Amino acid sequence: EIVLTQSPGTLSVSPGERATLSCRASQSLSSTSLAWYHQKPGQAPRLLIYGASSRATGIPDRFSGSGSGTDFTLTISRLEPEDFAVYYCQHYAGSPLTFGGGTKVEIK
Amino acid sequence: QVQLVESGGGVVQPGRSLRLSCAASGFPFTSYTMHWVRRAPGKGLEWVALILYDGSNEYYADSVKGRFTISRDNSKNTLYLQMNSLRTEDTALYYCVRHTPMDVWGQGITVTVSS
Numbered sequence: 001e002i003v004l005t006q007s008p009g010t011l012s013v014s015p016g017e018r019a020t021l022s023c024r025a026s027q028s029l030s031s032t033s034l035a036w037y038h039q040k041p042g043q044a045p046r047l048l049i050y051g052a053s054s055r056a057t058g059i060p061d062r063f064s065g066s067g068s069g070t071d072f073t074l075t076i077s078r079l080e081p082e083d084f085a086v087y088y089c090q091h092y093a094g095s096p097l098t099f100g101g102g103t104k105v106e107i108k
Numbered sequence: 109q110v111q112l113v114e115s116g117g118g119v120v121q122p123g124r125s126l127r128l129s130c131a132a133s134g135f136p137f138t139s140y141t142m143h144w145v146r147r148a149p150g151k152g153l154e155w156v157a158l159i160l161y162d163g164s165n166e167y168y169a170d171s172v173k174g175r176f177t178i179s180r181d182n183s184k185n186t187l188y189l190q191m192n193s194l195r196t197e198d199t200a201l202y203y204c205v206r207h208t209p210m211d212v213w214g215q216g217i218t219v220t221v222s223s
Contacts, residue, residue, distance in 0.1 A: 001170075035209040037153075044203060044213035045145075045153065056211060088153055092208045095167035097143075097155040 002026055002091050004100035012108040019076040021103045023067075023089035031068045033093035038085040045088065049074060079105070110134040112204045112214035119220045120194055130187040130204030130214060137185040138162070140207050144178060144189045146200035147216075154200075157189065158208070172198075194221045 003026040013019045023034070031052040039045040047056040049065035052072055062077040076083055084107055089100040116128040128144070144156040157168045157178040166178050177190040187204055199221045206212040 037210070039153075044215055045210070046213070047209055047211050050209040050211075056209075086152075090153075090155075090209070095158070096169050097158070097208075099153040099155065102152045 001096055002029065002093065002098055004089050004091060004098055006087075006089060006100035006103045008103060009101070010104045010106060012106050013079050014108045015079050015081055017079055017108075019079055019083075019105055021074040021076075021087050021105075023072040023074070023100050025070045025072070025091065028069045029072075029091055029093055031072075033091050034065075034067070034072050035090045035092065036063075036065055036074045036087060037090065038083075038087045040082075040085045048087075076105075081107075110206075110212050112206065112212060114202065114204050114214045114217035117202065117217035117219045119222060121223050122194060122196055122221055124194055125190070125192045126194060126219060127191070128189040128202055128204075128217060128219070130189075132185045132187065132204075132206070135206070135212075137180075138182045142178075142180060142187045143205040143208070143210060144187075145203045145205050145210070145213075146198075146219075147203070148197070148200040156202070159187070191219070194219075196221050 005024045007022045034052045036049040037045040053065045064075045086102045111133045113131045143158045159166045159178045175193045179188045201216040203216045204214040
């Protein structure tokens with residue numbers, strides 16, 4: 001099983017600032033098999049990034065993904081109020097699919 | 109519009125069974141792999157199971173293998189999760205999800221396992 005470790009656990013950021021979230025895999029991943037989601041309270045998760053760096057439909061360009069091998073990053077260039085949420089990385093390289101433990105992005 | 113609507117949740121005693129359903133609409137259901145994902149109270153997301161578009165193969169998380177069965181009825185555009193031998197640690201919000209990567213999510217249905 002591929003274990004995904006996200007850091008930090010909580011990130012305190014002011015609106016308009018940049019946020020950088022990390023996801024480290026326990027073994028090398030194909031970059032085509034890494035996704036990012038966010039989940040706001042009371043809502044279902046939403047796909048943000050797939051294939052490590054491709055934005056999903058309707059996702060603004062302030063969200064960007066990068067990385068390869070075991071280290072992946074989600075960057076939010078300028079935080080908007082609606083971006084405060086919990087963010088998860090996920091691999092889908094094979095079964096079992098796994099999620100990271102999540103990074104909570106909160107208002108500073 | 110594209111929609112997934114879960115049903116069948118509730119409160120059940122440990123050891124009992126429950127079947128979740130997910131009605132899909134607004135897209136060609138028969139073309140998509142489908143998943144169940146859950147979120148336990150205070151915890152993160154956990155993938156539970158997937159079934160290929162034609163029902164030919166299923167895969168499960170170790171935590172549910174041998175107890176849960178995912179299935180689909182493509183004539184009814186419906187996904188199912190049969191949950192047997194339920195444990196308190198199965199208490200969670202269960203989501204029906206389309207495709208890999210997971211691009212469409214239902215709103216979720218609550219399952220509470222408690223005596």
